[in-house]
Amino acid sequence: MKKGLIFGNGYLGNRISGELGIPIDTHRIIENMVVGTNQYLDEYLKGKSLDFVINAIGKTHGPNSIGIDYCKFHKQETLQSNVSVAEELASACARNHIYFVHLGSGCIYQGDKNGFGYSEKDKPNFTEQFYAFSKATAEERLLELERINPNFKWFDGRLRMPVDDRYNKRNLIDKLKEYAKVIDIQNSMITVPHMISGLRQIIKQKLTGIYNFTNPGTISAFEIMTLYKKIVDPNHRFELMSLGELNNTTKDIRSNCKLNTDKLESAGIKLPKIYEAVEECLIGYKKRLDKK
Numbered sequence: 049m050k051k052g053l054i055f056g057n058g059y060l061g062n063r064i065s066g067e068l069g070i071p072i073d074t075h076r077i078i079e080n081m082v083v084g085t086n087q088y089l090d091e092y093l094k095g096k097s098l099d100f101v102i103n104a105i106g107k108t109h110g111p112n113s114i115g116i117d118y119c120k121f122h123k124q125e126t127l128q129s130n131v132s133v134a135e136e137l138a139s140a141c142a143r144n145h146i147y148f149v150h151l152g153s154g155c156i157y158q159g160d161k162n163g164f165g166y167s168e169k170d171k172p173n174f175t176e177q178f179y180a181f182s183k184a185t186a187e188e189r190l191l192e193l194e195r196i197n198p199n200f201k202w203f204d205g206r207l208r209m210p211v212d213d214r215y216n217k218r219n220l221i222d223k224l225k226e227y228a229k230v231i232d233i234q235n236s237m238i239t240v241p242h243m244i245s246g247l248r249q250i251i252k253q254k255l256t257g258i259y260n261f262t263n264p265g266t267i268s269a270f271e272i273m274t275l276y277k278k279i280v281d282p283n284h285r286f287e288l289m290s291l292g293e294l295n296n297t298t299k300d301i302r303s304n305c306k307l308n309t310d311k312l313e314s315a316g317i318k319l320p321k322i323y324e325a326v327e328e329c330l331i332g333y334k335k336r337l338d339k340k
């Protein structure tokens with residue numbers, strides 16, 4: 049693999065770094081400055097002779113995690129991390145001819161588009177939630193950069209609800225197992241081990257454009273917990289929750305949607321169907337638990 053650098057010392061940045069052996073840059077990026085180095089981004093990146101940069105920076109929760117509700121009450125911090133930083137990093141990469149991989153979000157849609165799923169050609173229809181608004185805005189800014197700078201080569205992978213094969217408080221499995229009640233609404237999701245193998249291929253072929261980056265098909269939280277009970281913990285107890293009940297417990301409305309993944313598959317990035325991929329993650333999750 050060519051020389052890359054990951055910005056964003058969080059869950060996904062570390063998972064990608066651990067599997068693909070790409071170092072993580074832990075500096076804070078604020079208004080074009082790399083805080084702690086006294087250097088501007090351009091100068092900093094130039095000195096590193098990079099082939100690609102992965103932007104895994106973002107605000108998806110607060111220090112004490114109230115999930116994306118945090119964004120609704122911390123709009124300025126959210127815009128800074130999700131929009132300004134993405135734009136600054138991308139612009140510096142464009143000026144230095146560095147391929148830019150952006151971790152976008154598919155939570156900018158609501159619904160399943162009559163069963164077809166939203167494609168990359170559909171305009172986001174769920175921007176009333178502040179986190180979704182910030183991620184949709186970042187995409188617009190990066191598209192604008194592409195229009196004005198032909199040197200900007202980028203991939204935007206719209207992820208949703210990462211499911212992993214190991215413990216992490218940000219793994220959807222570990223979030224769901226803490227809930228007494230879960231919803232049974234079909235959603236597009238990404239399994240992290242398959243996302244990482246997809247990324248390896250994407251970077252190798254320097255795929256460009258905006259892509260829905262989820263496994264094909266949909267699954268619900270209720271189905272995941274049913275599998276969890278079967279594969280990991282037969283004593284686990286949970287109940288069904290209605291969407292109305294969920295909306296009463298969160299401060300900002302949640303996205304539930306189906307994405308169409310035809311574009312990703314046509315580019316040769318073939319991920320297993322979500323139901324089978326989640327089963328595979330749960331089997332790996334159980335094996336890790338048993339080893340402890």
Ligand SMILES: NC(=O)c1ccc[n+]([C@@H]2O[C@H](COP(=O)([O-])OP(=O)(O)OC[C@H]3O[C@@H](n4cnc5c(N)ncnc54)[C@H](OP(=O)(O)O)[C@@H]3O)[C@@H](O)[C@H]2O)c1
Nearest residue numbers: 056057058059060061076077104105106129151152153207
């Ligand atoms: N996990 C998901 O459910 C999910 C789904 C779809 C898309 N994504 C996208 O994937 C990306 C990574 O998500 P994640 O789950 O890995 O989130 P995460 O664990 O919160 O990691 C994001 C990291 O970015 C850091 N950060 C924020 N502002 C920064 C700045 N100005 N300079 C340097 N670092 C900064 C955060 O540090 P502080 O927290 O200390 O500020 C945090 O370490 C985000 O863009 C997110 O929108 C995630």
